[in-house]
Amino acid sequence: AQRVTQPEKLLSVFKGAPVELKCNYSYSGSPELFWYVQYSRQRLQLLLRHISRESIKGFTADLNKGETSFHLKKPFAQEEDSAMYYCALGSFNTDKLIFGTGTRLQVFP
Amino acid sequence: GAGVSQSPSNKVTEKGKDVELRCDPISGHTALYWYRQSLGQGLEFLIYFQGNSAPDKSGLPSDRFSAERTGGSVSTLTIQRTQQEDSAVYLCASSLPWGPSGNTIYFGEGSWLTVV
Numbered sequence: 529a530q531r532v533t534q535p536e537k538l539l540s541v542f543k544g545a546p547v548e549l550k551c552n553y554s555y556s557g558s559p560e561l562f563w564y565v566q567y568s569r570q571r572l573q574l575l576l577r578h579i580s581r582e583s584i585k586g587f588t589a590d591l592n593k594g595e596t597s598f599h600l601k602k603p604f605a606q607e608e609d610s611a612m613y614y615c616a617l618g619s620f621n622t623d624k625l626i627f628g629t630g631t632r633l634q635v636f637p
Numbered sequence: 638g639a640g641v642s643q644s645p646s647n648k649v650t651e652k653g654k655d656v657e658l659r660c661d662p663i664s665g666h667t668a669l670y671w672y673r674q675s676l677g678q679g680l681e682f683l684i685y686f687q688g689n690s691a692p693d694k695s696g697l698p699s700d701r702f703s704a705e706r707t708g709g710s711v712s713t714l715t716i717q718r719t720q721q722e723d724s725a726v727y728l729c730a731s732s733l734p735w736g737p738s739g740n741t742i743y744f745g746e747g748s749w750l751t752v753v
Contacts, residue, residue, distance in 0.1 A: 560740070618740060624693060626682055627679060627682070
C-alpha cells in the first residue's frame with residue numbers, strides 16, 4: 529500500500545537557519561515524489577518534483593530509495609517560506625497522488 | 638475559467654442535513670480528485686475520477702459520502718446526514734493523465750464546511 533509519513537507537524541526556525549522537512553514513503557513499485565506548498569490564504573500548489581531534479585525558491589529534495597525518503601531542504605530559510613508543506617507520492621500504476629499529513633514551517637525574523 | 642473552481646466557498650449546515658459541494662475542473666483535465674483537509678489530519682484522499690474508468694472510492698470515510706462526475710467534467714461531492722466531524726475544508730483538484738514526468742495536480746480554493 530502507498531503511504532507517506534511526515535513526522536513533524538510543526539517546524540520552527542529563525543531566518544537564515546537551514547531547514548529540513550522530513551518525508552518518508554512506503555511503496556513497492558517505482559514512485560514519483562512531490563512537494564506541495566500552501567501559503568497563507570492561497571491554494572495548494574506544486575513546489576517541486578523529484579524527477580525534475582530542480583531547485584525552486586532555494587528548496588531541493590533528493591529521492592533516496594534506500595532510505596525511502598524525500599526530505600525537503602533549504603540552506604537559509606526566509607520568512608516568506610512560512611507555509612504548510614505536504615509531501616506526496618504517486619505512480620503510473622496507481623495513477624493518483626497520496627499526501628502526507630503535512631508539516632507547518634514557521635520562520636521567525 | 639483558468640483554474641479549478643469550487644462552490645460554495647463556505648457552507649454552514651445543521652447536523653443531519655445533506656450538503657452538496659461542486660467542483661469545476663480545468664478544461665481538458667481528465668483526472669479529478671477530492672481531498673479533505675482538517676486540522677491534525679493533513680490532506681485526506683477521498684475519491685478519484687480518471688476519464689471513463691470506474692472511480693477510486695477507497696478514501697470515502699463512510700457511506701454517507703458519495704461523489705459523481707457528469708460528462709467527464711463537473712463533479713459533485715454529497716455528504717448525507719452531516720455530522721460535526723465532517724467539518725473540514727473539502728479540496729478538489731484536477732490534472733491531465735499520468736505522464737512520463739509524473740503529474741501535476743491543480744487545486745481549487747476549497748469549500749469550507751462547518752456542521753453545527
